[in-house]
Every structure is written in structure tokens, then in C-alpha cells.
Amino acid sequence: MIYKLISYSEVKMPLPPRKSSYAIGIVQDTKGKKQIVQIDRKFFGKLKIGMSGQIEIHQTMDGAINVFSPNSYKEKVGPKVAVVTGSSSGIGRAIVLKLAKDGFDVVVNSASDSKKGEGVAREIKKIGRSAIYIEADVSDEMSVEQMIEKTIKKFGKIDLLVNNAGITRDKKLENMSKEDWDKVIAVNLTGVFNCTKSAISYMQKEGSGKIINIASVVGEMGNFGQANYSASKGGIIALTKTVARENAGDNILVNAIAPGFIKTKMVEAIPKSIIKKVIEQIPMGRLGEPEEVANFVAFLASDKAGYITGQVFNINGGLYM
Numbered sequence: 001m002i003y004k005l006i007s008y009s010e011v012k013m014p015l016p017p018r019k020s021s022y023a024i025g026i027v028q029d030t031k032g033k034k035q036i037v038q039i040d041r042k043f044f045g046k047l048k049i050g051m052s053g054q055i056e057i058h059q060t061m062d063g064a065i066n067v068f069s070p071n072s073y074k075e076k077v078g079p080k081v082a083v084v085t086g087s088s089s090g091i092g093r094a095i096v097l098k099l100a101k102d103g104f105d106v107v108v109n110s111a112s113d114s115k116k117g118e119g120v121a122r123e124i125k126k127i128g129r130s131a132i133y134i135e136a137d138v139s140d141e142m143s144v145e146q147m148i149e150k151t152i153k154k155f156g157k158i159d160l161l162v163n164n165a166g167i168t169r170d171k172k173l174e175n176m177s178k179e180d181w182d183k184v185i186a187v188n189l190t191g192v193f194n195c196t197k198s199a200i201s202y203m204q205k206e207g208s209g210k211i212i213n214i215a216s217v218v219g220e221m222g223n224f225g226q227a228n229y230s231a232s233k234g235g236i237i238a239l240t241k242t243v244a245r246e247n248a249g250d251n252i253l254v255n256a257i258a259p260g261f262i263k264t265k266m267v268e269a270i271p272k273s274i275i276k277k278v279i280e281q282i283p284m285g286r287l288g289e290p291e292e293v294a295n296f297v298a299f300l301a302s303d304k305a306g307y308i309t310g311q312v313f314n315i316n317g318g319l320y321m
């Protein structure tokens with residue numbers, strides 16, 4: 001049934017911890033029957049008397065409510081938009097390809113891997129989705145801001161940010177230089193801070209959004225030779241929970257994924273003898289595939305994962321339970 005909006009009033013209640021603003025409206029069906037509905041705050045500033053839409057029934061703790069969803073806005077909203085950092089190769093590449101297959105338009109990013117990044121964007125266009133490659137070093141606040149601005153200019157919004165860019169500089173702590181420490185923290189942890197800070201203000205304006213941070217099993221259990229890397233990944237887990245708490249009231253869901261050892265160039269760089277020993281420790285007896293991480297990112301990014309925030313999901317073949 002199609003309903004027409006005949007009047008509405010925006011109700012703003014910006015009271016912490018839950019900034020639950022909404023609009024109340026009166027709609028009329030094709031037979032002239034009127035009813036009161038609630039309208040989501042993401043439609044604020046976009047409502048027009050006479051616009052048509054549908055009514056969805058939402059179950060809440062206080063019972064069922066009728067929620068009006070304007071059609072024209074739905075059409076204008078278009079496909080969801082994802083920014084995936086470090087998506088020129090490995091896990092990030094698998095994530096953008098899977099998201100594109102699921103209907104997302106995507107921003108492919110790397111700091112300097114432009115040839116591969118442009119190639120991934122071309123692969124996505126072949127799937128039939130829109131994609132742009134934007135070069136930006138996540139550890140550099142200014143380049144991140146420019147990347148997010150370019151994204152808004154091209155797509156008008158950001159529905160999903162996947163903080164995936166990461167590097168390693170492995171050495172036992174006593175041999176690790178301050179530079180090795182700083183560089184890994186700057187890319188892996190400060191990079192997540194920069195991208196989240198820049199993208200979240202747009203999500204707050206939209207009244208919804210999702211952030212998925214790629215941490216690591218070693219952020220939970222530590223690892224020989226990875227003081228910098230494991231500290232950065234442990235930091236991502238704590239940052240995820242904090243940003244999730246701060247933004248749940250704005251319908252922005254923030255989660256982390258902690259992969260085990262996944263077949264990418266990051267793992268290929270580890271000596272074969274060590275990888276053999278690692279595989280012996282994995283109950284499933286094998287490395288993971290980038291697609292096995294991407295599939296879970298796609299689930300969290302989907303509307304099926306609407307009540308999950310502040311969590312850390314292990315994808316590690318049983319290495320850490």
C-alpha cells in the first residue's frame with residue numbers, strides 16, 4: 001500500500017546517552033484513511049508534504065510502531081557506499097570485491113600501490129558497481145580528510161568504513177628501533193583513528209553507519225617478534241569498543257575482526273619454516289583465505305547484522321579460542 005505524507009513535525013531530543021530524535025507524521029492511504037506514523041531522523045530536512053512512501057512495522061520494547069519510509073528518498077539514497085583502506089591487495093581487495101558483489105559502491109585505497117589499486121577499481125566496475133581508487137596514507141591526517149571529502153563529493157555519503165590498512169616491521173623487542181615502533185603504530189592504530197574521526201561526522205549527519213576494524217589474533221594473544229604490531233592491534237580492539245559505546249545512540253555500529261594467519265603477501269613475507277610451525281598450532285591445520293575474512297565483513301556490513309556492536313570476531317581456524 002502507498003501512503004502520502006500530509007503533515008509532520010520533527011521532535012529533537014538530543015539528550016545523552018541516547019540522542020533519539022525522530023519525526024511524527026500523519027499519512028493517508030489510497031482510500032483516504034489517515035494514521036499517525038513515526039519517521040526516522042535520517043529523513044530530517046528531506047521531508048515534503050505530499051511525498052509517497054511505505055509503512056514498515058518496527059518492533060520495540062514499547063511494542064510495535066508504524067514507521068513511514070519515503071519512496072523518493074529511498075530512490076535518491078541509491079546503493080550503499082563503502083571506503084575500505086588498504087584495498088589494493090590481500091584481505092582489503094577481497095573485501096571490496098565481495099562488497100561490490102553485494103551491491104556496494106566502493107572506494108579502493110592504498111598509500112602508494114596505485115597500479116594495483118586502479119586495477120581493483122576496474123575489476124569492480126566489471127561487476128557493475130561504481131568504484132574509485134584514492135591514494136592516501138592512513139597515517140597522514142590531511143590525506144585521510146581529503147580521501148573522505150573526495151568520497152563525499154563522488155558518492156554523497158559513507159555507509160561503511162573498513163579500517164583494513166596495515167603493515168608489519170617484525171623484530172624482537174630489544175632489536176626493534178623506535179622508528180619501527182612508531183611506523184607500525186602510526187599506520188595500524190593512528191590510521192584507524194584518523195579514518196574513523198574523519199568519516200564518523202558524515203555518518204552522524206546521516207544518523208546511521210558501520211565501521212569494521214581489521215585487528216588481529218596477535219592483538220589478543222601477543223606474538224614473538226611483533227611488539228609493535230600486536231600493540232597496534234590490541235589498541236584497535238580497545239578503540240573499537242570505545243567508538244562503539246560513544247556512537248551506538250547514533251545508530252553507528254562499530255566492530256572488529258581478528259583474523260588469524262591469512263594467505264596474503266603479509267604472511268608470504270614470513271619465513272616458510274616459521275609458517276610451517278604456525279600451521280602446526282592451528283587446529284584446522286591450514287592458513288585462512290582472504291575471502292573467508294571478506295565474507296564475514298560482508299555479513300557485518302549487511303542489514304542482517306543490525307544489533308551487533310562493540311564485538312571482536314575471531315576468524316582463525318581455532319588458533320585462539
Ligand code: NAD
Pocket residue numbers: 085086087088089090091092109110111112113136137138139164165166167187214215216217258259260261262263264265266267
Ligand atoms: P597486504 O600487505 O596484502 O595488504 C595491506 C594493504 O594495506 C595494502 O593494500 C597496502 O597498500 C595498504 N597499506 C599499507 N600501508 C598503508 C597506508 N599507510 N595507508 C593506506 N594503505 C596502506 O596485507 P593483508 O594481509 O591483506 O593485511 C590487511 C589487514 O589485515 C592488515 O591490517 C593486517 O594487519 C590484517 N591482518 C592480516 C593477517 C594476515 O595473516 N594476512 C592476519 C591478521 C590481520
